Amino acid sequence: MTTPHNGDWDGDLADVLQRLVDSGPTTSTTPPVPPQPTAPPMPSAPPTVPPQAPTGPATAEPVNAPEWWRKDGPTPVHTPVPLGGDQGARPSFEAAAQAFWAPVGQILTQQVPHIAEQVGQQVGQLLTETEAQRHAREQVQYEALVNSQRALRDAQLAAAGETAEQQAKRHAVEDAFDHGHQRHDLVGLVDLLADRIGETPDERAQRRQAEHELQRRRARAQEDAVLAARGETPEQRTRRHRQQQLADRREARTRARRQRRRAARVAGPSDRTRRFRRWCVLTAISATGGYATGFVSLIAPGGPFVGLLVATFGWALDLQVRDRGRQRVSEVTGPFPLITLVALRIPVASGLAVALGLDPVFTALPLY
Structure with missing residues (x-):
């Protein structure tokens, strides 16, 4: 049977609550409070993928994903380190260029004076030498080239199995067919007599001078080889060549002066x-x-x-x-x-x- 409502809802709700309290047990226990969750530790580096924002009501404050790890600690700073370790201060461009060109400058300092001296000596020789001296120098260079080619050919044929007797025979044939080689048979003697009888006094003087220059240059080439084997330095050889050139010039001036005197004596x-x-x-x-x-x-x-x-x-x-x-x-x-x-x-x-x-x-x- 329902009790008719008298229109006072608030009083009725209060009576109901009071009755429930009075009808409960006299001793009540408080339920235990669950522990608060601990905060996770601060990461040492920013993560590559930020965590997903927790689901919540639509009215909740949105979480800023890139800034979540900076909320509770200092911002870590990443300092780049060079590949070779700590190399200190980098050198300047001028110091690097100077270090790069230092060996080149040292090489140029050592080689340029020697090259310039050799070039000057060759140019002075070409400007001061006579016709006979030039022919003698070219003859010596030609003979040196021929001898080097023959030595190379002998080495190659010796490696191929050529004997000493075969080499001697081959040299004799090469000398016989060489146009500049003097023959030692009857034909060579007749050719020599024909050349000597048909030459003029001027040609004879030039021939003797050329032979003298050729013999002297051969002797000097042999002297250079001997002194180089004994340990003569390029500077010493250059100094000795300069002294020899000065002596040759004095000898040439003396010879020219004597020739002028000899020509002046032939008079009436x-x-x-x-x-x-x-x-x-x-x-x-x-x-x-x-x-x-x-x-x-x-x-x-x-x-x-x-x-x-x-x-x-x-x-x-x-x-x-x-x-x-x-x-x-x-x-x-x-x-x-x-x-x-x-x-x-x-x-x-x-x-x-x-x-x-x-x-x-x-x-x-x-x-x-």
């Missing part, structure tokens, strides 16, 4: 008379200088023999000064060479004056 009687007069004048001037200096009066008491002895010693000195007599007295020109010649010929002129008894003539001359 008029030139001989002129040279004799010039010799007499220069000798008289030297004798007058000897009398003015008192040299004639000094040797006059000794007589003709003393004068002849002094003239002999003076003549030997005069010949030594005039290239052992290759240069004549009449060929001396120029003021300074003439003064030197007159001063050096005072002993021979004074000795001739005393030996010929011409010292009273100087006494009669008004020299003082």
Whole structure:
């Protein structure tokens, strides 16, 4: 049977609750509180895939996936490390370029002066050498090339099984067919006589000079090989070659001067008379200088023999000064060479004056 409702819902609800409380047990136990869940530890590096946001009501605050791991700790910083480890400060571009070109500069410093010296020596040789010297140098280079080719061919054939007798026969055949090789049979003798009979004096002189240059260059090539085997350095060889070139130039100048004198001596009687007069004048001037200096009066008491002895010693000195007599007295020109010649010929002129008894003539001359 239902109780009619009197319209007071709040009072009825309160009565019902009071009755339930009164009808329950007198002792009640509080249910245990579950423990709070612990927070997960902070990751050491950001994860590659962020966790999924938990499902919740639509009104819940959305979770920012990229920022979730930064909520509870400091932001980790990743520092890149070079592959080779800690290499310190990188060198500058200028230092790297200097380190790269340092070996090249050292090589250039060592090689460039040597190359320049060799090039200068070759250019000077080409500019100063004569025709005969050039032919001799080319002949030596050709012979060196032929010998190197023959040595290579001998080594190859020896490796193929050639014996010493076969090699000797092959060399004889090669020498017979060589155009520049001199034959030692009757045909070679006839050819040599024909060449010698038909050549002119100038051709003979050129041939002898070329043979002399060829022989000298062969000797120097052998000397270079011997000294190189003994340990001669390139600088020492270059210095020795320079000294040899200077000696060759002096020899060439001396040879040219002698040739000019020899050509000047081939003259007619008029030139001989002129040279004799010039010799007499220069000798008289030297004798007058000897009398003015008192040299004639000094040797006059000794007589003709003393004068002849002094003239002999003076003549030997005069010949030594005039290239052992290759240069004549009449060929001396120029003021300074003439003064030197007159001063050096005072002993021979004074000795001739005393030996010929011409010292009273100087006494009669008004020299003082």
